[in-house]
Amino acid sequence: MGDDQKKVIAKVGNTEVDVSNAVRDIRGIEDLVKESVETTWSENLVNQIKISLTPYPHASDIAEWDRFLLERYPPLYTFTEKECRDCFQGPCNLEGGKGACGLTLEIFQAKLSLQSACKGLAMHLFTCRELLDYCIREFGEDREVKWGKTLVYGLMNVNILISESPKTLREVREALTYAEGQLPELLTAANVGRESSIIDLESKAFHAGSVLLFAMELTEWLKFSMFDFTWAPDKELTEIPAYPPPTSEAGLGSVDRSKPVIVFMGNDFLSAWMAVKYMKDNSLEDKIEVAGIGSVGHDMIRFYDNARLLISPTRANKVFRLGMGDVIVLSDTCCKIDAVEEALKTDSKIITTSFTQTYGLEDRALDSVDDILSDLEKGTHVVLISDPKKAGEVAVKLVQKVKDKRKSSYLLSTDEIKKYAAKCTDCDACFKACPASLISGRILKSAMEGDFTKLAEIHDKSSYCGKCEQACPENIPLMDIFLAANPQAIEEDNFKMRPGRGAITSNEIRDIAITMFSMPSAVSIIGCGNYPGAGSQVAEMAKEFVECNLSVVVSGCIAQDVARYKYPKTGKTLFETYPALYNPRCLTNCGGCSAQALGASAPFYKLGYIAFRNPYKSALAQQADFVYRFAAVVIMWGPATDIAYAVVAGHIRAGIPVIVGPYGSKFKRYLLGNKYDRSKWWMLHGNTGDKGETEPTPEHMLIPVETVDEAIALVPKLSFTTQEMDVSRQNKFDLYLNAYKKRFGEWPDDWHLFVKKETEMPMTKKAKMLRLLEEEQGWEIDRKRGKILKAKHRDGRLLVPGDYVYEYGFKSGQYITTLDRLVYQVRKDRV
Amino acid sequence: MILAPDETAKLIKEEKRRLLVAGSICNDLEVGGKNLLDYVVDIAKLTDTPIVATGSTMFHLKDNKEIKAKKMMAADLVNFLRVEKWEEPITPERPELLVFLGYYPDIVKMLVSTIRDGKTMVLDNRYMNEATYSAPDMSFNEWAEYLDNVIDNLKK
Ligand code: SF4
Numbered sequence: 006m007g008d009d010q011k012k013v014i015a016k017v018g019n020t021e022v023d024v025s026n027a028v029r030d031i032r033g034i035e036d037l038v039k040e041s042v043e044t045t046w047s048e049n050l051v052n053q054i055k056i057s058l059t060p061y062p063h064a065s066d067i068a069e070w071d072r073f074l075l076e077r078y079p080p081l082y083t084f085t086e087k088e089c090r091d092c093f094q095g096p097c098n099l100e101g102g103k104g105a106c107g108l109t110l111e112i113f114q115a116k117l118s119l120q121s122a123c124k125g126l127a128m129h130l131f132t133c134r135e136l137l138d139y140c141i142r143e144f145g146e147d148r149e150v151k152w153g154k155t156l157v158y159g160l161m162n163v164n165i166l167i168s169e170s171p172k173t174l175r176e177v178r179e180a181l182t183y184a185e186g187q188l189p190e191l192l193t194a195a196n197v198g199r200e201s202s203i204i205d206l207e208s209k210a211f212h213a214g215s216v217l218l219f220a221m222e223l224t225e226w227l228k229f230s231m232f233d234f235t236w237a238p239d240k241e242l243t244e245i246p247a248y249p250p251p252t253s254e255a256g257l258g259s260v261d262r263s264k265p266v267i268v269f270m271g272n273d274f275l276s277a278w279m280a281v282k283y284m285k286d287n288s289l290e291d292k293i294e295v296a297g298i299g300s301v302g303h304d305m306i307r308f309y310d311n312a313r314l315l316i317s318p319t320r321a322n323k324v325f326r327l328g329m330g331d332v333i334v335l336s337d338t339c340c341k342i343d344a345v346e347e348a349l350k351t352d353s354k355i356i357t358t359s360f361t362q363t364y365g366l367e368d369r370a371l372d373s374v375d376d377i378l379s380d381l382e383k384g385t386h387v388v389l390i391s392d393p394k395k396a397g398e399v400a401v402k403l404v405q406k407v408k409d410k411r412k413s414s415y416l417l418s419t420d421e422i423k424k425y426a427a428k429c430t431d432c433d434a435c436f437k438a439c440p441a442s443l444i445s446g447r448i449l450k451s452a453m454e455g456d457f458t459k460l461a462e463i464h465d466k467s468s469y470c471g472k473c474e475q476a477c478p479e480n481i482p483l484m485d486i487f488l489a490a491n492p493q494a495i496e497e498d499n500f501k502m503r504p505g506r507g508a509i510t511s512n513e514i515r516d517i518a519i520t521m522f523s524m525p526s527a528v529s530i531i532g533c534g535n536y537p538g539a540g541s542q543v544a545e546m547a548k549e550f551v552e553c554n555l556s557v558v559v560s561g562c563i564a565q566d567v568a569r570y571k572y573p574k575t576g577k578t579l580f581e582t583y584p585a586l587y588n589p590r591c592l593t594n595c596g597g598c599s600a601q602a603l604g605a606s607a608p609f610y611k612l613g614y615i616a617f618r619n620p621y622k623s624a625l626a627q628q629a630d631f632v633y634r635f636a637a638v639v640i641m642w643g644p645a646t647d648i649a650y651a652v653v654a655g656h657i658r659a660g661i662p663v664i665v666g667p668y669g670s671k672f673k674r675y676l677l678g679n680k681y682d683r684s685k686w687w688m689l690h691g692n693t694g695d696k697g698e699t700e701p702t703p704e705h706m707l708i709p710v711e712t713v714d715e716a717i718a719l720v721p722k723l724s725f726t727t728q729e730m731d732v733s734r735q736n737k738f739d740l741y742l743n744a745y746k747k748r749f750g751e752w753p754d755d756w757h758l759f760v761k762k763e764t765e766m767p768m769t770k771k772a773k774m775l776r777l778l779e780e781e782q783g784w785e786i787d788r789k790r791g792k793i794l795k796a797k798h799r800d801g802r803l804l805v806p807g808d809y810v811y812e813y814g815f816k817s818g819q820y821i822t823t824l825d826r827l828v829y830q831v832r833k834d835r836v
Numbered sequence: 837m838i839l840a841p842d843e844t845a846k847l848i849k850e851e852k853r854r855l856l857v858a859g860s861i862c863n864d865l866e867v868g869g870k871n872l873l874d875y876v877v878d879i880a881k882l883t884d885t886p887i888v889a890t891g892s893t894m895f896h897l898k899d900n901k902e903i904k905a906k907k908m909m910a911a912d913l914v915n916f917l918r919v920e921k922w923e924e925p926i927t928p929e930r931p932e933l934l935v936f937l938g939y940y941p942d943i944v945k946m947l948v949s950t951i952r953d954g955k956t957m958v959l960d961n962r963y964m965n966e967a968t969y970s971a972p973d974m975s976f977n978e979w980a981e982y983l984d985n986v987i988d989n990l991k992k
């Protein structure tokens with residue numbers, strides 16, 4: 006902007022401040038910037054740091070923070086792809102040198118990373134746009150959107166980028182237009198652009214993540230506001246621990262198959278919503294079962310008590326092979342490409358509803374319901390109906406007609422299993438194809454002899470990806486065999502689920518602001534569903550965390566896997582056992598796919614404002630700098646989809662470390678810190694700007710693990726913060742050391758890097774910790790009195806405790822930051 | 837490069853700065869009537885090679901006094917390899933050859949692909965193109981035979 010820029014004066018308390026230079030270009034958004042500063046900046050802060058806002062940001066507007074992250078956690082690429090085909094000059098094999106355009110192998114990896122994040126963003130922008138357009142058509146653009154009684158500050162992933170949460174559908178459209186506008190810029194850089202900096206490409210990948218969380222939050226909000234989904238912010242705090250009740254039926258055994266069954270699958274709930282409405286209008290609720298696979302199922306249990314949540318989409322083949330759906334309704338994103346082929350194997354009728362999955366069919370949206378029904382009855386198996394209302398009505402009418410024409414069971418008989426097993430040549434092609442090393446020829450050999458024990462175990466562990474079946478040269482229908490080998494497991498797969506509750510409320514944040522100082526960590530478990538071979542591991546992980554007094558939030562299809570665990574004594578699930586609050590020793594479910602935006606970044610942004618008055622309007626870098634210093638961890642467990650990649654990127658950019666499960670080994674890059682490199686671990690003194698060395702924490706921002714044990718052990722370690730109360734650090738030491746001892750048989754070798762004083766040591770471990778510090782690390786210890794006499798700094802100096810806490814980390818209460826511009830200074834440029 | 841068992845044994849013996857990396861399915865898989873982890877321990881003992889135990893493998897090695905083993909996250913190991921100064925105490929010097937055993941294919945593929953500086957060898961039963969050296973695709977029986985052969989050659 007030129008020097009002739011007009012002043013824009015904001016008044017904060019008694020201070021008047023010119024905010025015309027607080028943003029890159031204030032033209033057209035003067036009022037927004039002024040209002041953002043006046044409502045969320047304190048007078049104290051205005052006078053101590055340079056105001057900088059990033060409304061409607063491009064990636065580069067937040068690059069100062071991204072650079073900090075990428076410098077401390079340099080990308081570790083997997084280099085699994087080496088040939089670039091992104092432009093007309095290609096293909097270029099980059100292994101041997103640069104591509105025709107000058108692209109190096111490493112920059113190519115960063116481009117792949119950005120491409121993955123862009124794909125994830127595009128997928129959800131489409132979902133959000135479809136929903137919004139429908140809402141505007143149905144309700145008009147002036148329709149007000151409600152936030153819920155207690156969502157005082159609105160949507161935090163939205164506020165953090167554009168200052169304000171929309172109040173009408175028109176404003177939602179404007180907000181979404183911003184998000185959609187970011188995609189072409191990011192895609193250009195990812196594909197045909199000439200961006201040559203890895204840091205800038207990764208910064209853009211982060212940006213795709215932030216924009217995705219923004220769009221997901223808008224989607225969630227429309228679901229509540231326009232379709233009355235369960236929504237905790239519309240409840241009083243006293244109601245929330247039991248809200249929504251954990252009474253939704255879930256699992257394959259929850260469906261009454263004596264009734265006609267409609268199964269919905271995909272990311273779009275509208276046709277399910279319309280089908281349920283039609284059923285209610287015609288009193289058919291008792292006569293028809295409606296069930297959902299994956300995201301739509303999580304949505305359905307939020308608006309219809311009788312809905313059944315079947316399974317995550319990663320295991321949808323189970324539903325198809327069992328022939329569960331008399332009618333199957335497909336929508337966008339989470340459907341398998343061969344869903345129609347699979348469904349036809351068991352004579353299901355299929356209605357597909359999305360413009361992204363048209364299967365070469367003509368849209369029947371303009372045809373009458375009777376005409377469509379008549380064709381389906383005559384022998385048509387698949388139709389495309391893009392009008393959700395019509396699709397819902399056709400599904401309900403059709404299912405009543407086709408039910409009796411289908412077989413009652415599609416399971417193989419025992420003799421059929423043996424017959425197929427006899428064809429096995431023990432080549433182990435199936436074992437080599439299986440990502441979880443589950444099936445092999447010898448298991449089929451036992452089955453041929455009548456021993457189904459091993460086959461029965463696979464039923465639970467397999468993701469039903471079908472790779473083994475495809476690899477088998479004898480065309481043995483292995484997935485059908487797994488199902489038939491353990492029919493009772495299907496009946497027993499029946500449990501109670503707490504439906505999603507939407508956003509974390511401001512009241513809960515006020516509560517946790519008090520307990521967070523002693524709470525070890527807030528964990529958010531997200532993702533698309535179980536890893537093959539994992540069985541009930543996700544539930545075990547959630548159980549461990551909640552029992553250790555962590556606050557646990559789950560969202561995405563993984564939430565259902567958490568519900569699968571039942572305490573042996575009580576027979577109750579985790580959801581039935583623990584209150585649904587955002588608080589220590591509580592377990593809450595935010596909801597399906599788009600609710601992944603609600604459980605980690607949003608509540609922490611809000612916490613930053615409520616507890617520390619850290620401004621949140623268009624202030625992503627400032628908030629992330631705050632969140633980074635608090636104990637929160639995201640665990641992404643499940644397939645490494647592009648949506649998962651972008652969701653993870655968004656959380657990292659919010660300052661939250663992420664652990665990805667074994668499926669995350671397909672991610673394009675990780676962000677790992679190096680605890681041995683002391684130069685990387687510092688913070689700035691908030692008053693002086695002096696750099697001070699700190700503990701290496703959080704050590705990583707994105708790390709893959711192989712097992713649940715590793716994830717459990719990493720959470721407390723990544724939750725160490727450089728400033729925390731003694732009791733908090735005691736809890737973390739307890740969890741960290743116990744987890745290692747129990748799961749790996751020994752203490753970790755780096756715990757001493759987190760010790761500052763003896764009062765932070767848990768009582769039960771203090772004597773051993775002090776002894777080891779003396780014997781192995783060269784500290785001077787008074788063992789009798791249990792005191793540190795001299796602590797050994799990592800630079801080799803022996804320091805008395807008082808000096809050590811100043812020279813290694815910062816005292817709690819001291820304001821610290823990672824960004825130069827956030828260091829306090831007396832401002833002379835006030836009006 | 838696909839290696840025969842004798843070539844595998846020869847390479848392991850030749851490379852002085854070597855490290856065994858034992859993954860999470862070492863605990864779960866039985867190969868030729870033997871736990872996969874037993875093969876790792878045999879190789880470690882015969883060649884005096886330290887073991888980085890990833891996943892939850894360490895639990896089964898902790899009481900074995902005949903070998904040097906340490907629990908690490910696999911990602912940490914490959915991360916430390918990318919900086920010039922080697923500081924991880926499991927070996928005094930940066931390892932030049934990492935021998936992987938007991939991994940899901942996707943995981944070991946990711947791990948070896950990240951290593952740009954140093955040689956990798958995968959002894960699981962799926963051929964790993966991304967590794968410097970790999971065992972071929974094998975059935976369970978062939979795998980057991982292969983590993984037994986490697987052990988026999990290491991004894992020579
Ligand atoms: S269907 Fe199951 S057993 Fe077959 S390859 Fe997939 S995970 Fe393995």
Ligand code: SF4
Nearest residue numbers: 429432433435446477
């Ligand atoms: S691939 Fe088929 S024939 Fe080969 S071992 Fe597996 S089931 Fe048997």
